[in-house]
Amino acid sequence: MEKILYRSTNGKAPIVSFKEALLNGQAPDYGLYVPTFIPKIRIDEIKCLKQKPYFEVAFHILYKFLKGEIGEKELFEMCKNVYDFDVPIIEIEKGKLYILRLDKGPTCSFKDFAAKMMASLMEYFAKEENKKLTVLVATSGDTGGAVANSFYKKENIKVVVLFPVEEVSERQRKQMTTLGENILPIGIKGKFDDCQNFVKRAFNDISLSSLNLTSANSINIGRLLPQIVYYFYAYLKFEKEIVFSVPSGNFGNLMGGVIGKKMGLPVKKFIVAVNENNEFPEFLRTGEYMPVIPSKKCSSNAMNVGHPSNFARLIDIYGGWIMDERDKDGKVIKYGVMKRKPDMEKMRNDFISFSISNEEVDETIKNYYQKYKIVIEPHTAVGIKSYEKSQISDLVIVLQTADPAKFPEKIKQLLNIEPKIPEALAKILTKKEDSFDVLENNYDVFKKYLLDKIK
Ligand SMILES: *Cc1c(COP(=O)(O)O)cnc(C)c1O
Numbered sequence: 001m002e003k004i005l006y007r008s009t010n011g012k013a014p015i016v017s018f019k020e021a022l023l024n025g026q027a028p029d030y031g032l033y034v035p036t037f038i039p040k041i042r043i044d045e046i047k048c049l050k051q052k053p054y055f056e057v058a059f060h061i062l063y064k065f066l067k068g069e070i071g072e073k074e075l076f077e078m079c080k081n082v083y084d085f086d087v088p089i090i091e092i093e094k095g096k097l098y099i100l101r102l103d104k105g106p107t108c109s110f111k112d113f114a115a116k117m118m119a120s121l122m123e124y125f126a127k128e129e130n131k132k133l134t135v136l137v138a139t140s141g142d143t144g145g146a147v148a149n150s151f152y153k154k155e156n157i158k159v160v161v162l163f164p165v166e167e168v169s170e171r172q173r174k175q176m177t178t179l180g181e182n183i184l185p186i187g188i189k190g191k192f193d194d195c196q197n198f199v200k201r202a203f204n205d206i207s208l209s210s211l212n213l214t215s216a217n218s219i220n221i222g223r224l225l226p227q228i229v230y231y232f233y234a235y236l237k238f239e240k241e242i243v244f245s246v247p248s249g250n251f252g253n254l255m256g257g258v259i260g261k262k263m264g265l266p267v268k269k270f271i272v273a274v275n276e277n278n279e280f281p282e283f284l285r286t287g288e289y290m291p292v293i294p295s296k297k298c299s300s301n302a303m304n305v306g307h308p309s310n311f312a313r314l315i316d317i318y319g320g321w322i323m324d325e326r327d328k329d330g331k332v333i334k335y336g337v338m339k340r341k342p343d344m345e346k347m348r349n350d351f352i353s354f355s356i357s358n359e360e361v362d363e364t365i366k367n368y369y370q371k372y373k374i375v376i377e378p379h380t381a382v383g384i385k386s387y388e389k390s391q392i393s394d395l396v397i398v399l400q401t402a403d404p405a406k407f408p409e410k411i412k413q414l415l416n417i418e419p420k421i422p423e424a425l426a427k428i429l430t431k432k433e434d435s436f437d438v439l440e441n442n443y444d445v446f447k448k449y450l451l452d453k454i455k
Pocket residue numbers: 109110111142143218247248249250251252253254302303379401402
C-alpha cells in the first residue's frame with residue numbers, strides 16, 4: 001500500500017506528508033488537510049479486532065493512515081501508552097439505545113482521545129526532526145485542559161494556552177494551571193474570540209517564527225484521525241449496522257465517524273445533534289449554508305459553534321467545496337462561501353440533524369434521571385434528545401462527550417444532587433494551582449510576553 005498524503009480542501013497548497021500536515025496545522029492556503037484517499041477496510045478484517053483492547057483497535061485503524069510515517073512497533077507502543085483508560089458502553093434500552101462513554105480520559109472529555117494521541121505523535125516527529133516546537137492554543141474551557149494534560153512533560157514541546165480569564169470555570173481553569181513544567185497558561189482579559197484572534201495572528205506573525213508555533217486545535221489532522229477509532233470499537237460490541245448520535249460543535253467528532261464510514265464501517269446514519277446553533281439542520285433542509293455568527297451561548301458550551309471549523313472537510317468528502325473568502329492580508333471578508341455544492345441527496349441520506357433548545361436539554365437531563373437513574377450532562381443530552389426526535393428504532397449509540405461532574409452547577413440546579421466526581425477530576429481539584437499571568441486584551445502585549453517567556 002502506498003503512503004497516504006494530505007491535500008488542502010482549498011486545493012492551492014502543496015500536497016504534504018502526514019508529518020508536515022500535523023506540524024503545519026492549517027494548510028498555507030487556509031484550507032484544511034484531508035487525506036488524498038481513504039483506506040478501505042473489509043468487514044472480516046474489522047471483525048478480527050473483536051474483543052481486542054481499545055488500544056489495539058486504535059493501532060490497527062491508525063496504522064492504515066500512518067504507514068510509512070512511523071514504525072509499526074513505535075505506533076503500537078504509542079497507542080498502548082495513550083489509551084490506558086476505559087471506554088464503556090452503557091445499555092439504556094436493550095437493542096435500542098446505548099451510550100458510548102468517551103469521558104473516562106484524564107480530563108473527562110472525549111477530547112482526550114485525540115489530544116493525547118496528537119501530543120505523542122508531535123513529540124515523536126519533533127524529536128525525529130530535532131526541532132523545538134511551541135503549541136499555541138486558545139480555549140473557551142475544555143480544549144485547553146485536554147491539550148495541556150496531553151502535552152504535559154512531552155519533550156521538545158512547550159504549550160501556551162490562552163483562556164478568557166473571566167469566562168472559564170474554576171474546574172476548567174485548574175486543568176490548565178496546576179501542571180507547570182512545559183505548560184504555560186495565560187489568562188486574557190477578554191473573550192474567547194479575542195484569544196482565538198491572538199492565536200491566528202501569531203501563526204502568521206513572522207517576528208514569532210523563532211518559536212516554531214504549531215496548533216493543536218480541532219482543525220489539525222492529528223486531532224481528527226484518532227476520532228475514527230471509537231466508532232469501530234463501538235461497532236465491534238454489536239457487529240450490526242449502527243446509527244450514531246453525535247453531539248456536535250466543530251464537527252471533528254462527526255468527521256471521525258464519517259471517515260470511518262468511508263473506510264467501510266457499517267454505519268446506517270449519523271444523527272448530527274447540535275444546540276441552538278442550528279446552521280447544519282437548516283443546511284440539510286434548505287441546501288443553503290448560513291453560519292450563525294456570532295454563535296449562540298448555550299448550556300452545552302463546548303458546542304457553541306455557529307460556523308464549524310470541520311465543515312469544509314465534511315463538504316469536501318461529499319464532493320463540494322466551501323471556503324471563507326479573505327482579503328490580501330488573510331482577513332476573512334465572508335464566512336462559508338459555497339464554491340461547489342456537495343451531493344445533497346447523499347448527505348440527506350447519511351445525516352439527520354436536530355437543533356436542541358436549552359429547555360429541551362434541561363428536560364432531558366431530568367427525564368433520564370427519573371426514568372433510568374442516570375446522570376447525563378448538557379452535551380450528551382443534546383445527543384439523546386436528538387435521538388428521541390429522530391424516532392429511529394434501529395440500534396442507536398449516543399456518544400457521551402463529557403462527565404457530568406464538569407457541570408456541577410447545572411446538575412445541582414436540575415436534579416438537586418452533587419454529581420459524583422471521577423478520580424481523574426478529583427486529582428486535579430486537590431492539586432495546588434500555580435500562579436499564572438493575566439494579560440490585557442492587546443496583541444502586542446501578548447506577543448512581547450511570549451517572546452520574553454519562551455527562549
Ligand atoms: C468539543 C466538545 C464537543 C463538540 O465536539 P466537536 O468535535 O467540536 O463537534 C461536544 N461535547 C464536549 C463535551 C466537547 O468538549
